[in-house]
Amino acid sequence: MSERQHLADSRAALRRMREHTATLKAIGGDHVSTEHLKQALFRRMKALEDDPTVPLFFGRLDYDTALGAEHDERLYIGRRHVSSEAGGEPMVIDWRAPVSLPFYQARPGQPMQVRLRRRFGFQHGELTAYEDEELTQTAAEAASDILESEIERPRTGPMRDIVATIQPEQDTIVRTDLKRSVCVQGAPGTGKTAVGLHRAAFLLYAFRDQLARSGVLVVGPNDSFLSYIADVLPALGEIDATQATVVSLVTKATGTEIRALDVVPAALIKGDARMAQVIRRAVWDHIGSAGESLVVPRGSHQWRVGAYLIDEAVAAIRERGVRYDAGRAMLPQRLAHQVLLRMEAGGDSPDDRVQNAVARSRPVKAYADAIWPAVDGKKLIFRLLTDADYLAGCAEGILTPEEQQTIMIKKPGRSAGSAKWSLADVVLIDEANDVLNRTPSLGHVILDEAQDLSAMQLRAVGRRASTGSVxxxxxxxxxxxxxxxxxxxxxxxxxxxxxxxxEELVAGFRVPGSVIEFAARLLPSIAPALTPPHSVRRSRGDLAIQQTASPLQAMLDATRRMLDEEGTIGVIVADDDVGRVRKVLEKAGIRYDLLGEDAQIFDSRVDLVPASLAKGLEFDHVVLLEPAAIVAGEADKVTGLRRLYVCLTRAVTSLAVVHADELPDQLMAA
Structure with a gap:
């Protein structure tokens, strides 16, 4: 009863905190300061929103002075900090605070100053159970029914946070310092996406002032994936992180629409890191040599700067390693400085105002523009991909003649503005723009499903964290x-x-053992160097494999059976089979959302999922139709088997594999 009362009191305290924030007025010293304060108050109000279906706390730590703690105190661990009205005493401690660390890292015999750890069970926001763990004992760690129940709890929509179930190895990654970049190789169901999002939440908490200025960006593979994860950070009280795909990043940055699709050979070359060398050479080769002296008339005199001095000035600027446009802006001042040196030698006493005037003068600007001309990134890439002779000059020694011919745009249009650009083309434009002007860097970037990006796409993401971490x-x-x-x-x-x-995560918390073991039969063929994953769940899950002459009817029957269970259902099919499966579902009267098409996805219990969009998603129940068709839908067998591996590992509770054609040999192994 006392724990339920503490929950009620905490909710009341959170409500008072929000009401108090609502009464505050934003009055700054000027308009800009006032608007900044308004935004800060808005973010504070959003952070203090309460969802009655989500528990305010999920754990308790009893610190003990006999174990080295400064005080005997009882701390409740939750998604955000809640303080009492009287004296501001903490009623709930944010899970990211240092004092919350033992909730995730303490072990029997390694108590970290904590005598007892309590986990709470909840249903619809109401406290229903608790488990206690005496950390001073050295007995083996017992399995937690509440922890396992929370991990296996059916989903009712998009991804939710895992803050109550973060495991020690996950927590170590989450709390890595902002200065360090981390790469997480995670098998299906190991929670790598959740780890990345919780790391973003932790960094925004621990380094708030720094990241408020520099920003946090989450980059996902597609818009469906971003919709799936969109609620996680707001549920943790964080609304300052932005989300994007590589497509949206480069199209927005370049102002270029994607209207074409490359064939694979062209995309492979355009995505190769060697293209960065070609583009860099193409940009910097615009700089010419001084063929004649610079003559600047001023008053009754004409001041002359020799060509060799101008070439030295250009070389000095380039040695500084500045971007092309920055160097171009510096050149007139360098030329003006040479003019001033001659004016001083002639007996004048010019100052900075004279130098600035000379730098802005027509002769100096015209001379600088001739040597260091303006370059447009989009026009540069258009010329590279449409002018064979120009590409040959820029790519000599970098791309073979055959590779050069492969990436030429066959029907280019009359100008860069009318060209139909592919994603790979727009990434090249983004690269060119970065050679011209440095891309602004964020404080931290979370990049999910990174294994699918080309070298040039990785460069596009990386330059957005050039002074930050990833x-x-x-x-x-x-x-x-x-x-x-x-x-x-x-x-x-x-x-x-x-x-x-x-870091490598191989302990599966979401995918049940029967499913992950079945899918792992593919690993020797698709990734033999990786450690095979294993499930830590006691529940083996349900795996059903049915070969039938009527696979569409079997798919429909399996979907209907799953509708009798709690949780979401993903019907995963080869992309080419989407049309006929839609007709079957609609004829049967089953309401569904189609990923990649419907604006409001995850509203229905059933999602029809093209195999190409399944990556990164999870469903309580999955019906997978025709594995052989999914494999055949890719360019080669290994890629097809990897796609199948993705589709097989989307289930959290049950997987039904329905097929008429024979399964791939790897899955038929005993």
């Missing part, structure tokens, strides 16, 4: 693009974070 998430066994990475060290190098720490 958390890279992925699974090499789930790499399904022709340009996918071959190793994490290679990917980190392209990101500019070669010194990042690589």
């Amino acid at each position: 958390t890279v998430l992925g699974d090499l066994a789930q790499a399904t693009t022709p340009w996918a990475t071959s190793s994490w060290q290679e990917s980190l190098t392209h990101l500019g974070k070669a010194d990042a720490t690589i």
Whole structure:
């Protein structure tokens, strides 16, 4: 009863905190300060919103002075800090606070100053149970029914936070210092995406002032995935992180729409890191040599600067390693400085105002523009991909003649503005723009499903964290693009974070044992170097494999059976089978959402999932139709088997595999 009362009192205290915030007025010293304060108060109000279906706390720590603690105190651990009205005493401690660490890291015999750890069970926001663990005892750690129940709790929509179930190895990654970049190789169900999002929440808490200025960005593989994870950070009280895909990042930055699709050979070359060398050479080769002296008339005199001095000034600017446009802006001042030196030698006493006037003068500006001309990134890439002779000059010694011919745009249009650009093209434009002007850097970038990005796409993400850090998430066994990475060290190098720490998660908390073991039969063929994952759940889950002459009817029957169970259902099919499966579901009157098409996905209990969009998603129950068709839908067998591995590992509770064609040989193994 006392714990339920503490929950009620905590909710009342949170309500008072929000009401108090609502009474505050934003009055700054000027308009800008006032608007800044309004935004701060808005974010504070959002952070203090209470969801009655979500418990305010999920654990309790009893610190003991006999174990080295400063005070005997009882702390409740939850999603956000809640303090009492009288004296501001903490009623709930934020899970990210240092004093909350033992909730995740303490072990029997390693109590971290805590005598007792209590876990709470909840249903619809109401406290229903608790478990106590005496940490001073050295007995083996007992399994927690509440922890396992929370991990296996059916989903009712998009991804939710795992703050109550974070495991020690996950917590270590979450709390890594902001200065360090981390790469997480995570098998299906190990919680790598959740770890990345909780790391974002932790960093925004522990380094709030720094990241409030520099920002946090979450990059996902597609819009469906971003919709799936969109509620996690707000549920933890964090609304300052932004979300994007590589597509949205580069199209917004370049102002370029994607209207074309590359064939695989062209995309492979355009995505190769060597293209960065070609682009850099193409940009900097615009700089010419001084063919004649600069003559600047001023008053009754004409001041002359020799060509060799101008070439030296250009070389000095380039040696500084500045971006192309920054160097171009510096050149007129360098030329003006040379003019002033001659004016001083002639007996004048010019000052900075004279130098600025000379730098802005027509002769100096015209001379500088001729030597260091303006370059437009989009026009540059258009010329590279449409002018064979120009590409040959820029790519000599970098790309073979055959590779050059492969990436030429066949029907380019009349100008860069009318061209139909592919994603790989827009990434090249983004690279060119960065050679011209430095891309602004964020404080931290979370990059999920990173194994599927090309080298040039990785560079595009990496330059947005050039002065910050990254958390890279992925699974090499789930790499399904022709340009996918071959190793994490290679990917980190392209990101500019070669010194990042690589962590591996192999303990599956979401995918049940029967499912992960069945899917892992594919690993020797698709990723033999990886450690096979294992499930830590006591429940083995339900795995049903049915070969039938009527697979569509069997798929429909399995979906209906799953509708009698609690939780979400994903019907995963080869992309080419989406049309006929839609007709079957609609004829049967089953309401569903189609991922990749419906604006409001995850509203229905049933989601129809094209195999190409399954990555990163989880469903309580999965019906997988025709594994052989999913494999056949990819460019090669290994990629097809990796796609199948992704689809097989989306289930949290049960998986029904329905097929007429024979299963791949790897799955038929005893």
